[in-house]
Each structure stands twice: as structure tokens, then as C-alpha cells.
Amino acid sequence: MKTLIQAGALGLALVAGAAPQALAQAAAADAMFRATTFNLSANGETRVAPDMASINLGVVGEAPGAAAALAANSAKMNRVMAALKKAGIAARDIQTSGLNLNPQYVYPQNQPARLTGYQASSQVTVTVHDLARLGQAVDATVGAGADQVNGISFGLDDPSTAEDAARLAAVRALSAKADLYARATGLRVARLVSLSEGGGYTPQPPAPMMAMARMEKSDATSVAPGELRVRVDVTGLYELSR
Template sequence: MKTLLRATALAALLATAAAPAALAQAAPPAAESMFRATTFNLSAYGETKVAPDMATITLGVMTESPTAQAAMQANALKMRQVMEALRRGGLAERDIQTSNLSLNPQYRYAENQPPRLTGYQASNQVTVTVRDLARLGQAVDATVNAGANQVHGISFGLSDPTAAENAAREAAVKALAAKADLYARATGHRLVRLVTLSEGAGSYPVPPPMPLMVQATSFRKEMADTSVAPGELKVRVDVTGLYEAAR
């Protein structure tokens, strides 16, 4: 009887030990299966060009006076005129935002002498979003005529980049598929399936702002009947894909 029990226990132990090995042979891990497969890990990008439909411009008023109070009062008066000109030009309140307000003492420096206070300089700047580019030049002219003596730059953009980004996505996927097909043919394989697809952040470069820093007296002459050329923006989307291939 003892011999029979020992034989039964030994058989059960051997069966338990053999089960994992049999399962491993029947269903290899996914990572091992992928390692044995031929794959192409590729990246591509799609790009589309589109005309901007909005612009952002930063402009302001700078005034100087012997006292801080006088500098701020003069600045507030001119800035009020500039804001009224923007509103008359059809700009909504949501498109006008104060971006900088400062008051700085001004000194005169002489050799071997302590700095001497000569007055104060007040500056007030607003960032304006123009959604009708046909009125951009008129808006700049109106603010300059109203007293603005600082224009720091103009940049262009898209109010809704969705359509341009989707066009770039389609171009990116087509470029990725073409590259995968090329690699497959070059290596004597055929594409089986697209395993994974990931997208990078969509972006479109904005042309650098056009800096303009001139005095109000000459600025009015130079900016008369201002014309603006918005050009085009490039919208780009990057994608990465993993393809499985076979012979």
C-alpha cells in the first residue's frame, strides 16, 4: 500500500511540473512572438499651407513728464483715445487686453556725478486681436492717429486650426504608408498590418513679429495707409507607426 501511494504522489508531482512547460510551448508570450516577427518602426509628417485669418498686434502709448503723476495722467488720456479708436474700428472688448503697464524714473548720468532724476516715463500697452485682416491696416492707422507711439509687432494665426490639422494628418498617414511600402519592397517583404499609430503635437509656425519702434511724429507719416501681407502658415503633424511584415 505504501508503495502505491508513493507512486501516485510522484505521478501527480511530475504532471504539475510539466503543465507550465506545455502551456509555454502551446502559447508563447506576446513579446516573444513580436520579437520573432519582422516589423518596421517608421515616422513621417504631413504638412499643409493655409492663409491666416487673424492677427495679433501689440501697441501702446509712452509718455514722459517731470513728475510721476503728470506722466501717468498724460498716458491715461492718450491711451483712452487709443482705446476709443479701436472700438470705433469695430474691435470687441474681448479682443483688447492690457499687456503691460509701467512707470519708470528717468535719470541723467554724468561722469563722477551721482545720477540726477529728470522725470518719469509711463508706458501702457495693449494686445489686440484683429479677426478681420482686411481691417488690420486701418486699425493700426487709427490707433496711431489717436496717439499710439509704440507698435511692437504683428503676428498671424488661425482662429480654428482644426481643418488644417486634419488635412495635415491625412497627408502624414499617406506619407507613412508610402514609406512602409517602400521599406517592405526594398527588403523583399509584404506588409501584413499596421500594429500601432501615434501622433505628435500638431503645430503651425507663426511668422516672427515685425518690430516697429518709432516716434509718434514720424510714425504717422510712415504708417499712412498701412498695407499688411499675411502670407501663408504651414500646419504640420508628425506620426509614428509600427508595421508588421512577412515574406
């Protein structure tokens, strides 16, 4: 019996030790339930000039046989890559992004399809860090045999500075909105309970080839990078008081 009493006493001691923490959590939850709160959202945006661009280029080779079509494609792509490097594009900024080989058929009326040869196509994605070289790089590749300029997109090598500026704008907008709601309801903001972030820098989608064609001027390709929008969304929970 003595052992059981001691064990029971130990159990009571453990419960007593845990009780203050549990009671504190329950009290905090009850206080939040009874408090008047606003759950608000806002966003901040900044505009910044891009400092890099990506171009998707392609070449096509055709021949009666599959191996010959691949060889023709490879020869053209080698010339395009050499032209890119000559234009000042580093090898690490040239990445193969696609390679396809397809049979080519003709379909005479009321006759079976007839194989006429093969078409091999390949694409590379080129990253240009010096935008002053962008038009030169496009011209060089087309002159070297590039058949396709599939799109161009602008971006930021390091978006952190632009994101931080957007964050500051978002938090200012959120705080102003909280003050506005508080005044409208005859209350005041007591404290910010929680803050969460969404959104952030999103690279610009590639502009199609037609858009590039409209920017061509004279004998050289002129490309206007414009500005990028960097947006951050924030959500905050505010506690109010009288």
C-alpha cells in the same frame, strides 16, 4: 487538515483562472519580439490663408512725477482704445498685456546720477478677426497716439480643418514609406501595430516693427498676411511578413 486542503484547492483554482490571460500576454509579447518590424516617422503639411491677426501696441507717457506719468500714459491709452473700437474692434479682443513705470536719470560726467522724471508705458494685444480691417486698425491707433507697434502675428481661429488635412498627408506619407522599406527588404507590410502623433498647428511668431515698416504703402498701412504652414508629425510601428 480538511480546511487547509480546501483553501489550497481554491488557490489552485484562482491561479488556473488567471493563467490563460497571463499566458496569452506572454505569447503576444513573444510573438512581437520574434516579428520583423519597422518603426518609421513621416510628416504632413498643409498651407492655409490666415483668418485672424494679433497686434501688440504700446503708448508711453512722461512727466516729472510718477503719478503724472501714469496719468499721461492712461490718457493716451484711452484714446488708442477708443480708436480701436471706432475701427470695429470688439472690447473682448483688446487685452492689456503690460504696464511699466520707470524712473529716468541723467548721468553727468563725474557726478551722481540725477532723477529727471518718470516714464510710464503700457501695451495692449489686439486680436483682429476681419483682416480687411487690419491696416485701418493700425492707422487709427497711431493717429490716436500709439507710440509703439511691437509686432504682428497671423493665425487661425479654428485650425482643426487644416490639422486634419495635414494628418491625412502625414499618414499617406508614412504608409508610402513603409511600403518602400518593405519592398527594399523583400518583405511586405502585414499590419500597422501602433501610430502616434506629434506637432500640430503653431501660431506664427510676431513680425517685428521693421517688417511692418517695409510693408507700408502710400498713406495707408498695407499688410500682407500670406499663408500659414500647418504640420503634423506621425510615427508608426509596422509588422512585416514574407
